[in-house]
Amino acid sequence: MKKFLMVLVVLAMVISLVACGGDSTSESNNNDETAKEETAKMDNETVSLTVQAEEGWKDYYQKALVRVKEKYPNADISLNVVSSFDHLDSLDATDVTNEDIADVFAYPADRLAGLSQKEALAFIDGPAIAQKVGGYQGNSYEEGFGGNLKVDDHYLGFPMNIETLILFVNKANANANGLDLNNKVEFTTLDNGQTMLLPVFNAWFAVALTNAADIELLEKTDGGFRSDLTADWADLPEQKRAVFTALYDYWKKHDELGTSLWDKDAAWGYMDTAFKTGNAAALRIEGPWSTPNLSKVVGDNANDLDILSIGSVTVNGMPLKHWQGGWALGINARIEDDPVKMDIAQDIIAEIVNPEYAVDFFKSTGKILENVDGAVYDSSDLSDVDKKVILATLESFKNAPARPLFSEWGAVWDTWQNAILSWTSLKPASAQEAYQQVQASFQSMMANN
Numbered sequence: 504m505k506k507f508l509m510v511l512v513v514l515a516m517v518i519s520l521v522a523c524g525g526d527s528t529s530e531s532n533n534n535d536e537t538a539k540e541e542t543a544k545m546d547n548e549t550v551s552l553t554v555q556a557e558e559g560w561k562d563y564y565q566k567a568l569v570r571v572k573e574k575y576p577n578a579d580i581s582l583n584v585v586s587s588f589d590h591l592d593s594l595d596a597t598d599v600t601n602e603d604i605a606d607v608f609a610y611p612a613d614r615l616a617g618l619s620q621k622e623a624l625a626f627i628d629g630p631a632i633a634q635k636v637g638g639y640q641g642n643s644y645e646e647g648f649g650g651n652l653k654v655d656d657h658y659l660g661f662p663m664n665i666e667t668l669i670l671f672v673n674k675a676n677a678n679a680n681g682l683d684l685n686n687k688v689e690f691t692t693l694d695n696g697q698t699m700l701l702p703v704f705n706a707w708f709a710v711a712l713t714n715a716a717d718i719e720l721l722e723k724t725d726g727g728f729r730s731d732l733t734a735d736w737a738d739l740p741e742q743k744r745a746v747f748t749a750l751y752d753y754w755k756k757h758d759e760l761g762t763s764l765w766d767k768d769a770a771w772g773y774m775d776t777a778f779k780t781g782n783a784a785a786l787r788i789e790g791p792w793s794t795p796n797l798s799k800v801v802g803d804n805a806n807d808l809d810i811l812s813i814g815s816v817t818v819n820g821m822p823l824k825h826w827q828g829g830w831a832l833g834i835n836a837r838i839e840d841d842p843v844k845m846d847i848a849q850d851i852i853a854e855i856v857n858p859e860y861a862v863d864f865f866k867s868t869g870k871i872l873e874n875v876d877g878a879v880y881d882s883s884d885l886s887d888v889d890k891k892v893i894l895a896t897l898e899s900f901k902n903a904p905a906r907p908l909f910s911e912w913g914a915v916w917d918t919w920q921n922a923i924l925s926w927t928s929l930k931p932a933s934a935q936e937a938y939q940q941v942q943a944s945f946q947s948m949m950a951n952n
Contacts, residue, residue: 550843551579554851555590555608563867567854575847587611587830591618599623599837606835607848609663612651612828616910619654625839627849629658635853638874648829648873651905660831661852664870667903668711668788668825669895670816672809673778673801676785684811688786690818691749696756697783699816700774703750704767706919711788711813714824714904716746720915720945721907728911728952732945736935744934745819747941751934754926765927767920775800780807788813788823791892792869798888810891812898825899826906830870832856865889871896911952918948 556564561584568580583590583605591614594604598621610618618624629652633644644650652660672684680698682688690712693699703709706720713720719731731743739747757764763773777784778800789797794810801808814822832852838844856864861875862883871880871893880893922944931937 549577549579550575550847551581552607552838552844552847552851553581553583553605555583555585555587555605557586557609557868558584560868563860563863564855566863567857567860568851570857571847571851571854574850578847580847580851583608594618594623595621599835604835606838606844607851608833608835609830610660610833611830612648612666612906612908615652615654615659615831615908618833619659620910623833623836624659625834625836625845625848626657626659627661627834627845627852629653629661632661632849632853633874636856636858636874638858638872638876643874648827648831648905651827651908652831660833661856662829662873663832663852663856664830664868665873665896665900666790666792666828666830667896667900668708668790668813669892669899670811670813671778671787671789671793671797671801672811673780673785673787674807674809675780676778676782677809680785682785684809684815687814687822688816689820690816690823691752693786695783696753696760697762697777699786699788700764700777700784701753701788702764702770702774703753704765704770704920704923706916708788709750709919709923711823711825712746712750712818714826715818715821716740716742718743718746720919721912721948723907723909723911728949730945730949732941733949735942736938739938742819742821744938747938748934749818750923751926751931751937754923754937758927758930765924767924786816788816791871791896794888794892804886804888808888810888810895812895812902814899814902822902824903827900827903828906829873865893873897873900914948914952918944 554564554568561582564582568582571580572578583603587609590605590608591610593601595617597604629649630644633639633649648662648665649658652658652662677684682698690699701708701711703712710720719729721728721730731739736744754765763769774784774787775796776782778787778797780801787797798808813825816823832855834845834848834852838848856872858872858875861872861879862885864870864872865880865885877894877897881890883890885893919941922941925940926937929940931940
């Protein structure tokens with residue numbers, strides 16, 4: 504089903520031509536005839552494809568498919584309306600031949616490794632789609648999220664959304680805390696520990712701090728894997744030790760106050776309460792998907808809630824950074840050997856993420872396009888809060904490193920969480936002692952990797 508099968512077919516055709524005394528002219532004529540046959544198929548035969556969409560996306564997708572059918576009038580394109588995660592779970596439980604699995608579907612970046620190992624995704628011409636949709640300047644497609652959707656030099660998806668962490672601000676609480684948000688806020692100077700909420704036991708959030716100092720929790724190298732966190736405290740560069748000192752001080756303040764921030768189950772409720780107007784928290788690091796919840800907690804207009812890029816906060820002078828993550832549109836590998844279906848499927852992707860409809864796309868799906876200038880969103884009829892979310896996300900994404908998408912990174916989640924949560928019971932007396940708990944956990948992880 505993959506490309507090597509096509510290579511074998513091509514080789515067989517070449518051998519056959521040579522055996523028959525074929526020359527370059529006859530081969531060229533043969534290629535022309537093949538192209539004509541495919542064109543005739545596209546013009547005269549009904550080509551059927553299915554596209555996965557969530558319920559809320561349905562109207563937008565239907566309009567996009569109308570535009571695709573203008574180019575392919577004989578294409579029979581239908582929607583498979585199902586939750587993205589339910590759809591992916593069905594694929595995981597079966598395979599690409601399952602009729603319930605769509606020909607074009609959405610998936611989050613963290614599913615790329617599994618889908619690749621399962622050989623569920625067709626190879627697409629990502630740069631060609633990027634050129635078609637436009638908005639990618641210079642090498643921005645390859646250096647951005649698009650380039651991170653490659654496995655072994657094959658593009659396995661096209662960006663449909665960017666994700667990274669941003670900063671939410673309760674403006675009333677910020678004023679009460681005397682914060683000057685016209686300047687960067689230094690994490691280590693927030694004395695009471697509750698002014699900024701960051702559930703650092705969860706690596707998804709903790710990397711906002713570790714990335715600031717370029718700490719690699721797990722890195723893939725030519726020789727295998729490595730982690731900065733297996734090094735001894737004395738061997739860590741000063742800026743990396745400083746991040747763990749800030750983490751330790753943050754834990755110590757919350758431990759002394761007896762908050763629930765170091766309780767992986769109770770932390771989320773604690774943060775919602777603390778972020779309400781009149782309470783201690785003024786800043787909260789979250790993803791753009793948290794906007795509806797935080798709008799309820801604080802207020803749903805720009806006078807109550809402000810949203811800034813994550814780099815508005817520094818740790819020891821280094822701006823916080825998250826990851827360049829997001830969602831992609833992929834093509835089912837079962838149609839990979841059908842060039843007509845592949846052409847239509849890639850045009851479907853291009854039309855779904857057509858920058859001309861970026862605002863409508865956001866209204867329908869909540870998804871932000873990497874290749875659309877913030878001014879397009881800012882000049883639209885979106886709410887002030889939505890505009891702030893989009894602009895903060897674009898800015899934060901621009902300054903973030905690529906999210907690690909190799910499957911081995913999965914071991915980091917529990918390793919980090921268990922090590923950080925252990926501080927509450929072990930009561931380390933210094934940042935060095937706290938780090939040693941993390942070091943021991945990562946050394947064990949690497950020994951088993």
